[in-house]
Amino acid sequence: SAVISQKPSRDICQRGTSLTIQCQVDSQVTMMFWYRQQPGQSLTLIATANQGSEATYESGFVIDKFPISRPNLTFSTLTVSNMSPEDSSIYLCSVLGLGLTVNEQYFGPGTRLTVT
Amino acid sequence: GNSVTQMEGPVTLSEEAFLTINCTYTATGYPSLFWYVQYPGEGLQLLLKATKADDKGSNKGFEATYRKETTSFHLEKGSVQVSDSAVYFCALIGSGGYNKLIFGAGTRLAVHP
Numbered sequence: 001s002a003v004i005s006q007k008p009s010r011d012i013c014q015r016g017t018s019l020t021i022q023c024q025v026d027s028q029v030t031m032m033f034w035y036r037q038q039p040g041q042s043l044t045l046i047a048t049a050n051q052g053s054e055a056t057y058e059s060g061f062v063i064d065k066f067p068i069s070r071p072n073l074t075f076s077t078l079t080v081s082n083m084s085p086e087d088s089s090i091y092l093c094s095v096l097g098l099g100l101t102v103n104e105q106y107f108g109p110g111t112r113l114t115v116t
Numbered sequence: 117g118n119s120v121t122q123m124e125g126p127v128t129l130s131e132e133a134f135l136t137i138n139c140t141y142t143a144t145g146y147p148s149l150f151w152y153v154q155y156p157g158e159g160l161q162l163l164l165k166a167t168k169a170d171d172k173g174s175n176k177g178f179e180a181t182y183r184k185e186t187t188s189f190h191l192e193k194g195s196v197q198v199s200d201s202a203v204y205f206c207a208l209i210g211s212g213g214y215n216k217l218i219f220g221a222g223t224r225l226a227v228h229p
Contacts, residue, residue: 031215042205042219043160058216092159096215103148103167103209105217107160
């Protein structure tokens with residue numbers, strides 16, 4: 001399995017500000033994903049982070065609100081922009097591919113965001 | 117579209133009791149099926165998986181069998197421990213080649229001594 005770290009692990013932010021979350025993997029991976037887990041809920045895919053090109057967003061998520069970067073095969077960032085209390089969630093990155101078993105996705109520890 | 121339905125929680129058991137968490141799915145073709153576990157305050161861990169019909173995934177005493185005829189992937193454990201208290205998510209990846217995980221709502225398990 002891959003070792004995945006996320007920074008920050010948690011943060012409390014004010015309404016209207018932005019937060020950038022980092023995801024670092026200890027080995028090169030084919031695919032990286034960002035998920036949101038709202039309080040007491042399941043996980044919803046925000047987007048697939050593509051290396052060297054724009055991210056692929058799921059229905060209901062847009063680049064202006066959740067810009068994503070992936071400059072190389074081991075690192076990605078997710079920015080939550082112009083935050084509101086509804087953005088309070090756990091944000092998780094996951095990885096797939098390149099040396100990992102086919103179809104097995106591994107998750108980072110998550111970033112717990114509270115917006116006041 | 118693809119979807120996963122899990123039994124509602126919370127499930128409350130005494131230590132050493134038998135555990136079943138039901139999971140059924142809707143998908144075309146032959147999806148891959150997974151169980152993930154989320155311990156309090158932590159991220160998700162892959163618990164087990166099955167990639168074709170009649171496959172049995174197993175790990176840490178947990179088992180689940182891919183039943184194509186009933187479109188089910190129920191999680192079982194013969195004797196639960198307090199340390200198994202967590203939220204369990206059933207999930208699938210469709211057979212269309214796109215690696216999007218579809219999650220069930222999650223089932224919270226609480227095991228008491």
